[in-house]
Amino acid sequence: MEWFRIGHFDSLFLLGSCFTENMGKRLTDLNFQTLINPFGILYNPLSMATALSYCLDDKRVGEEYLVFRDNLWHSWLHHGSFSRHDKQECLDACNNAINNAYTFLLTCNTVIITFGSAWYYQLKCNNPRPADVESSASIVANCHKVPAANFEKRLASVEEVVDAWSPLVKRLLAKGTRIIFTVSPVRHQAYGAHGNQLGKAVLLLAIEELISRHSNQDNSHQDPTILSSTSQHQKSNNKNSQLSYFPAYEIVTDELRDYRFYADDMVHPSPLAEQIVWQRFQETFMTQETIDRCDDYEKMNRRNAHRPLH
Numbered sequence: 001m002e003w004f005r006i007g008h009f010d011s012l013f014l015l016g017s018c019f020t021e022n023m024g025k026r027l028t029d030l031n032f033q034t035l036i037n038p039f040g041i042l043y044n045p046l047s048m049a050t051a052l053s054y055c056l057d058d059k060r061v062g063e064e065y066l067v068f069r070d071n072l073w074h075s076w077l078h079h080g081s082f083s084r085h086d087k088q089e090c091l092d093a094c095n096n097a098i099n100n101a102y103t104f105l106l107t108c109n110t111v112i113i114t115f116g117s118a119w120y121y122q123l124k125c126n127n128p129r130p131a132d133v134e135s136s137a138s139i140v141a142n143c144h145k146v147p148a149a150n151f152e153k154r155l156a157s158v159e160e161v162v163d164a165w166s167p168l169v170k171r172l173l174a175k176g177t178r179i180i181f182t183v184s185p186v187r188h189q190a191y192g193a194h195g196n197q198l199g200k201a202v203l204l205l206a207i208e209e210l211i212s213r214h215s216n217q218d219n220s221h222q223d224p225t226i227l228s229s230t231s232q233h234q235k236s237n238n239k240n241s242q243l244s245y246f247p248a249y250e251i252v253t254d255e256l257r258d259y260r261f262y263a264d265d266m267v268h269p270s271p272l273a274e275q276i277v278w279q280r281f282q283e284t285f286m287t288q289e290t291i292d293r294c295d296d297y298e299k300m301n302r303r304n305a306h307r308p309l310h
Contacts, residue, residue, distance in 0.1 A: 005290070007286070007287070010032070010109055011108045012027060012032055012035075014027075014035070015042065016042060017043050018116075019116070019184040024037070038101035039082075039094075041081075042141050043117050043188075044117060044118065044139070044141075045115045045156065045161045045164065045206065046139050049164040051141070052113075054098050055101035056168070058099055061077060065077055069145060069146055070145065073090040076142075079141065080144060111177055114183070115184065116186065117188040117203070118156040118199040118202035120154055123151060124151065124152055169214050173242050173243065177242070179244070180245070181207045181246070182245065182246040183204060183249040184249065185251070185252035186267060187267045189267055210243075211244075246280075251280055252273055260272075
């Protein structure tokens with residue numbers, strides 16, 4: 001199928017794991033209009049669904065969502081980059097970012113979602129919380145180094161992920177927004193090798209179900225993974241779909257599948273692997289004209305970064 005194309009006149013909203021930060025920085029450096037992670041880096045799909053919902057509705061974060069730890073105020077819904085010494089400054093940082101995202105999403109035409117892992121942490125029932133805090137707030141986006149005894153570690157089911165994301169996907173598609181799902185190739189070794197694979201499997205199945213349920217037409221979802229040169233440019237005559245999947249996880253684990261494509265921690269992709277994934281993303285979602293323009297911006301950035309000796 002012919003995938004929709006991304007150009008420099010498009011506005012791109014990116015949400016998800018540290019892989020989102022990497023892709024978002026590349027897009028920003030190449031002069032794309034982007035807004036990246038208004039809640040900071042997020043990994044589990046349930047917290048991401050909450051974050052996107054807040055951004056779409058310009059919903060405020062109240063102090064009942066905060067926790068004080070290590071002389072800092074933290075939001076259970078946000079990454080630690082939003083933590084502050086002053087409570088009001090923490091709330092202002094969270095809510096200003098939400099408002100900026102709300103404004104951006106009013107005209108944004110492309111949303112890129114990168115799920116990291118289906119594992120998540122939930123505050124235990126005996127952990128004191130105000131009665132008016134919604135139940136989804138008990139699923140934390142970040143534990144902020146609070147002792148593990150305060151949480152229960154859970155593996156989200158495919159149904160939980162689909163139920164959380166289906167209304168959001170439907171809402172975005174209804175306003176003409178295009179959506180790209182992807183799964184981060186970063187290994188989450190904290191859950192063990194098997195646990196990491198279980199988490200990725202849930203995400204892959206959930207995305208498949210979401211695309212199957214919300215595609216514009218039957219059989220519109222085709223995996224654009226490029227596993228051979230002969231299949232690289234094969235396209236069908238199906239009309240464009242607003243909803244697609246980019247196989248970053250499969251490219252790294254199935255095509256590259258060599259530890260020389262991983263960083264020294266053997267968890268994150270190496271710069272070479274990131275570059276290969278980026279090139280595949282360009283080939284999948286950009287016209288040759290846009291790719292050429294990206295090359296021009298990249299050359300310009302290198303020139304600007306050059307420091308003359310004299």
